[in-house]
Amino acid sequence: MNLPKTYEPAEYESDIYALWEKSGVFTAHPESHKERFSISMPPPNETGTLSLGHALFLTLQDIMVRHARQQGKDALWLPGTDHAALAVNALIEKQLTEEGTDKHQIGREAFLARTREFVAASRGTMLGQMRAMGASCDWTRLRYTLDDALNRCVNEVFLKMYEAGVIYRGHRIVNWDPNLETTVSDDEMIYTEEKATFYTFKYGPFEISTARPETKFGDKYVVMHPHDKRYAKYKEGDTFVAEWINGPVTATVIKDEAVDPKFGTGVMTITPWHDRTDFEIAERHSLDKEQIIDFHGKLLPIAGEFAGMPITEARPKIVEKLRQKGLLIKEDPGYIHNVAINERGKGVIEPQIKLQWFVDVNKPAVDWNGKQRTLKEVLQSVVREGDITLIPKRFEKVYFHWIDNLRDWCISRQIWWGHRVPAWYRFHVDGTTETYVGLTPPINDGREGWNEWEQDPDTLDTWFSSALWTWSTLIDPELANDYSLTLNDLLKQSPDYQAYHPTTVMETGWDILFFWVARMILSTTFATGEVPFKTVYLHGLIRAEDGKKMSKSRPESIIDPLDVIPKYGTDALRMALIMGVTPGNDQNWGWSKIEANRNFCNKLWNIARYIESATADSDAGKGEPKTDADHWILLKLQQSADKIDQDITNFRFSEAYGTLYHFVWDDLADWYVEASKIAPNPALLNSVLQSVLIMAHPFAPFVTETIWQTLDGKTEESTLAQQLWPEIPKADAKQAEHFETVKTIVSETRFITKSLGASDATLYFTDVPFLSQNAELIKRLGQLHDVAEVQNGNGLYLTSTSYRCWLDIDQATAREFALQIEIKLKTQQALVERLASRLSNKSYISKAPKEVVEQTKDQLKDAQIQLDAISKEYDRFK
RNA sequence: GGGCAAUUAGCUCAGUUGGCCAGAGCGCGGCGUUCACAUCGCCGAGGUCGCAGGUUCGAGCCCUGCAUUGCCCACCA
Numbered sequence: 004m005n006l007p008k009t010y011e012p013a014e015y016e017s018d019i020y021a022l023w024e025k026s027g028v029f030t031a032h033p034e035s036h037k038e039r040f041s042i043s044m045p046p047p048n049e050t051g052t053l054s055l056g057h058a059l060f061l062t063l064q065d066i067m068v069r070h071a072r073q074q075g076k077d078a079l080w081l082p083g084t085d086h087a088a089l090a091v092n093a094l095i096e097k098q099l100t101e102e103g104t105d106k107h108q109i110g111r112e113a114f115l116a117r118t119r120e121f122v123a124a125s126r127g128t129m130l131g132q133m134r135a136m137g138a139s140c141d142w143t144r145l146r147y148t149l150d151d152a153l154n155r156c157v158n159e160v161f162l163k164m165y166e167a168g169v170i171y172r173g174h175r176i177v178n179w180d181p182n183l184e185t186t187v188s189d190d191e192m193i194y195t196e197e198k199a200t201f202y203t204f205k206y207g208p209f210e211i212s213t214a215r216p217e218t219k220f221g222d223k224y225v226v227m228h229p230h231d232k233r234y235a236k237y238k239e240g241d242t243f244v245a246e247w248i249n250g251p252v253t254a255t256v257i258k259d260e261a262v263d264p265k266f267g268t269g270v271m272t273i274t275p276w277h278d279r280t281d282f283e284i285a286e287r288h289s290l291d292k293e294q295i296i297d298f299h300g301k302l303l304p305i306a307g308e309f310a311g312m313p314i315t316e317a318r319p320k321i322v323e324k325l326r327q328k329g330l331l332i333k334e335d336p337g338y339i340h341n342v343a344i345n346e347r348g349k350g351v352i353e354p355q356i357k358l359q360w361f362v363d364v365n366k367p368a369v370d371w372n373g374k375q376r377t378l379k380e381v382l383q384s385v386v387r388e389g390d391i392t393l394i395p396k397r398f399e400k401v402y403f404h405w406i407d408n409l410r411d412w413c414i415s416r417q418i419w420w421g422h423r424v425p426a427w428y429r430f431h432v433d434g435t436t437e438t439y440v441g442l443t444p445p446i447n448d449g450r451e452g453w454n455e456w457e458q459d460p461d462t463l464d465t466w467f468s469s470a471l472w473t474w475s476t477l478i479d480p481e482l483a484n485d486y487s488l489t490l491n492d493l494l495k496q497s498p499d500y501q502a503y504h505p506t507t508v509m510e511t512g513w514d515i516l517f518f519w520v521a522r523m524i525l526s527t528t529f530a531t532g533e534v535p536f537k538t539v540y541l542h543g544l545i546r547a548e549d550g551k552k553m554s555k556s557r558p559e560s561i562i563d564p565l566d567v568i569p570k571y572g573t574d575a576l577r578m579a580l581i582m583g584v585t586p587g588n589d590q591n592w593g594w595s596k597i598e599a600n601r602n603f604c605n606k607l608w609n610i611a612r613y614i615e616s617a618t619a620d621s622d623a624g625k626g627e628p629k630t631d632a633d634h635w636i637l638l639k640l641q642q643s644a645d646k647i648d649q650d651i652t653n654f655r656f657s658e659a660y661g662t663l664y665h666f667v668w669d670d671l672a673d674w675y676v677e678a679s680k681i682a683p684n685p686a687l688l689n690s691v692l693q694s695v696l697i698m699a700h701p702f703a704p705f706v707t708e709t710i711w712q713t714l715d716g717k718t719e720e721s722t723l724a725q726q727l728w729p730e731i732p733k734a735d736a737k738q739a740e741h742f743e744t745v746k747t748i749v750s751e752t753r754f755i756t757k758s759l760g761a762s763d764a765t766l767y768f769t770d771v772p773f774l775s776q777n778a779e780l781i782k783r784l785g786q787l788h789d790v791a792e793v794q795n796g797n798g799l800y801l802t803s804t805s806y807r808c809w810l811d812i813d814q815a816t817a818r819e820f821a822l823q824i825e826i827k828l829k830t831q832q833a834l835v836e837r838l839a840s841r842l843s844n845k846s847y848i849s850k851a852p853k854e855v856v857e858q859t860k861d862q863l864k865d866a867q868i869q870l871d872a873i874s875k876e877y878d879r880f881k
Numbered sequence: 882g883g884g885c886a887a888u889u890a891g892c893u894c895a896g897u898u899g900g901c902c903a904g905a906g907c908g909c910g911g912c913g914u915u916c917a918c919a920u921c922g923c924c925g926a927g928g929u930c931g932c933a934g935g936u937u938c939g940a941g942c943c944c945u946g947c948a949u950u951g952c953c954c955a956c957c958a
Contacts, residue, residue, distance in 0.1 A: 009920065040941095090952085163944085200905095248893070261957090266957045273958075278958080280958075281958080340956090378954095397885065398885090405953090412883090432913065582906075589884090591894090595906070595908085596893085596906065598905070598920075602920045606920080609918035613918080657894095658897075661904095665904095673923095750924095757923070758924075760912090821897085830902070831902095834901080837902085848938080849938075850938050850939090851900075855900055858900080866901090
């Protein structure tokens with residue numbers, strides 16, 4: 004087949020993907036007896052489009068899974084999408100606002116219907132984009148976090164945790180987002196620095212400071228450190244009357260070690276309802292708590308004349324009032340403090356006390372390795388004891404530190420999109436309440452005095468369901484409909500779960516280590532008694548070309564993979580994303596990298612073009628090595644294949660790709676293909692090409708498969724995607740070494756003739772049989788007039804080889820080369836001296852490993868021989 | 882406040898357990914195009930591996946300190 008001159012990816016990629024899908028090569032086979040390899044794809048949020056970040060993880064995981072298939076494993080890469088409760092909910096609410104309505108007006112059912120419609124459309128787009136990236140996932144097992152079977156798993160885990168007392172419902176201080184009107188977890192908050200005014204007010208006999216005067220209406224406790232001498236005369240429980248915003252209040256003195264005597268005046272008033280630290284102080288001393296700000300961010304009636312005002316509006320007015328009362332002592336306008344913001348929706352978080360559902364991380368209720376442990380302890384244990392390995396290892400510290408600071412996890416959300424909390428309540432006329440938690444709604448038994456069961460209106464944190472992802476996706480969906488089966492039955496009877504769990508590796512970004520990875524470990528160990536995965540590979544973020552974050556506020560900084568792919572090809576994008584990139588480290592987007600990799604695809608393409616034209620008329624055959632070059636390329640191929648194989652297995656993708664890149668470009672294209680033009684070995688060329696295509700396939704699946712399909716005797720049934728890692732024929736090391744010498748001679752010849760402008764030179768040599776055999780080759784590669792064997796003669800001797808070779812360059816021209824020789828001589832002398840002095844060092848001889856010493860001796864011997872040659876040449880010039 | 886990382890060629894970055902004269906891509910200088918590829922070939926220049934100590938026969942790599950940059954966590958009213 005005639006291939007066009009350059010590789011045009013857009014012409015082949017979609018057909019190639021369709022070919023793979025048709026062949027079924029991506030489908031896992033739990034019934035097989037092969038070794039397993041499984042990855043759960045981190046489900047992208049169904050918000051519409053894939054980013055470069057998605058492109059990166061799809062590439063990394065695709066490399067792993069394609070390579071696992073090449074190793075003959077039964078590989079499962081399970082794809083899916085996430086309902087992304089908060090993100091999608093916020094998006095739909097924004098749409099409604101723009102249409103001049105809101106969710107309360109249209110109602111829960113209509114809202115959910117509309118959201119379902121939106122995500123169904125997004126999902127289609129996104130799945131298409133995953134295919135465009137070449138992702139070889141098992142589409143027959145596509146999952147969605149809101150699937151019925153997954154919902155069953157969510158309810159099972161909720162129930163199991165509830166029964167174990169790990170999930171409880173209680174009044175706790177939570178992070179409230181007044182914009183989205185929901186709680187968010189600690190991890191979903193980001194802090195931004197803000198400059199504010201720091202006010203100091205007179206409060207009875209004390210001075211107190213605050214940046215938030217609007218929370219101070221209900222303050223009736225002053226707190227100070229028990230050992231603060233300045234306030235020693237005040238005792239815990241002392242009361243006094245202070246003039247305050249809306250008149251006098253009676254305040255009580257409290258002593259607590261949470262107060263930092265060095266900060267401000269060392270005295271503060273507390274607002275337990277709207278501050279976590281204050282809440283904890285209030286709990287310790289059994290103090291009253293009062294709500295000041297409502298859930299819409301407006302002041303409550305306690306604020307008197309300010310009631311109903313949003314806090315931003317009220318703040319200056321309150322300050323003004325206190326000033327007029329003469330209570331304002333100081334204003335510091337340069338106060339820098341952190342403001343907590345919801346990562347989604349950017350609402351300013353207002354701590355509130357609220358009745359919510361929590362996961363208790365400190366209750367010893369988990370049966371792990373025969374002991375009752377807390378969720379925290381299990382989280383620590385599995386990483387500490389090596390059940391789970393993090394790559395890179397340094398994230399283990401980050402992980403442990405996070406666990407140390409971990410508080411109970413608030414899992415209920417006041418949004419509509421998501422898994423509904425599986426709890427029902429009913430109320431008695433006497434005011435008592437009954438709670439029911441279960442997989443299915445309770446039946447109304449019409450008991451006297453009780454009203455009907457009502458389901459909790461809240462939904463669960465998205466991460467509660469994605470925490471189950473590695474195994475909830477492996478539950479057989481049919482079995483999950485059968486409620487006579489327990490969760491354990493489901494696990495035992497689901498073939499996929501039995502075959503693929505725990506998954507081999509979890510590959511994801513370090514930025515969701517806490518959100519997701521840690522929570523998968525938490526929930527999965529609890530629910531199944533197994534870890535979710537054995538290895539966690541964490542990749543870094545992709546930043547803009549200037550090293551800053553890609554951000555919506557700078558639209559020009561965002562690169563859309565779908566803009567890159569048509570122009571440069573998916574393969575180029577994939578390789579650009581892994582080239583020179585190490586785990587856990589961020590990378591900057593670079594157009595030069597993508598060009599380099601597009602060029603690499605073209606290089607592969609043209610190697611194939613050449614080989615196909617050179618082997619058109621020959622029989623396929625096995626490909627026996629004949630020439631020195633043949634042996635050399637086989638040796639290099641073997642070494643490269645081994646290294647790539649090992650590096651991929653050990654998650655060193657950049658290294659693996661580097662090896663491939665240099666083998667293809669430096670060894671195969673620059674030397675072997677050129678050599679084969681003199682002494683063609685078509686069968687071997689063909690087999691080398693096939694091996695290379697297999698080795699390159701995990702990195703560049705499209706171009707390699709496109710080429711593969713053009714090879715003689717290939718049919719659509721034989722895709723490259725299903726080929727096993729190549730077996731390389733044995734090569735003779737001695738002959739390979741001969742070709743290395745040829746390379747050395749050619750390189751030096753090129754250097755000399757280039758720097759002297761001496762074209763058409765002739766190379767002579769004496770008594771070297773393998774050089775005679777490679778004479779034509781040297782002549783061509785060195786662009787020489789001739790290469791000839793003679794007994795002796797004059798000219799410019801080569802110094803990089805111990806064989807006697809010289810170029811027929813006359814003394815006058817060669818004289819210009821004297822400086823080069825001199826430099827070379829000095830370098831070589833330095834090298835010999837270094838090696839010699841190392842060997843004369845007695846402690847080196849006695850302490851360094853023998854093989855290292857031997858190596859040094861050999862090096863010295865070689866260096867000495869070369870030095871002799873150079874100095875001989877140098878003397879001739881003198 | 883606590884922690885993690887980075888600092889290597891003009892730029893962006895590799896360098897796996899310490900073992901020869903430190904690597905890549907891009908960029909730069911020179912030469913080159915019938916014969917797979919100008920998305921190309923050939924030749925070359927360019928680095929006291931942030932600074933200062935230490936351990937070692939031997940340090941870009943290990944230890945200590947310092948400097949600069951980035952990030953994470955916590956958060957004091």
